[in-house]
Amino acid sequence: MDTYNDNWCSCLLFRNKQLTKELKRFEDFSALSGSSSRMLALSQLLKLHLTPAYGIIRNEYEWQNLFAVIDLLYGDDWLPADLEITHLSLQELKLCYLVRARLTNKAISLLFNITPKSVLKAKQRIKMKLSLSGTDSFDEYIQRH
Secondary structure, three states: OHHHHHHHHHHHHHHHHHHHHHHHHHHHHHHHHOOHHHHHHHHHHHHHHHOOOOOOOOOHHHHHHHHHHHHHHHOOOOOOHHHHHOOOOHHHHHHHHHHHOOOOHHHHHHHHOOOHHHHHHHHHHHHHHOOOOOOOOHHHHHHHO
């Protein structure tokens, strides 16, 4: 009987953790609905995933809101310390955020109006700044943190 109770308690604790996470995400998304600029950024992120195109994000204010939405969806304070000390340019930081949001090289290239090969080159430059080895995946490194 004790084993049954222990298993039941473990199941309830696990489910409680799941529901707590879901509630937190719901609260975060509810907070988005109160801000029209954040709702715009959320819709822009959705467009970037579905039909990326040049000009979806029109100014730096919209980029800042997109950064906030990506932080909300993919985790706050994800920027690794070594990214902060490498003094990335604004364009490189944008690229890191888009990789964090799991956009493809093609989608990023359409947004920046460059070729996918240029996106790869930019990733290689950032990878060198971070002193990552040739076998390390830049995308995995950014998404892991």
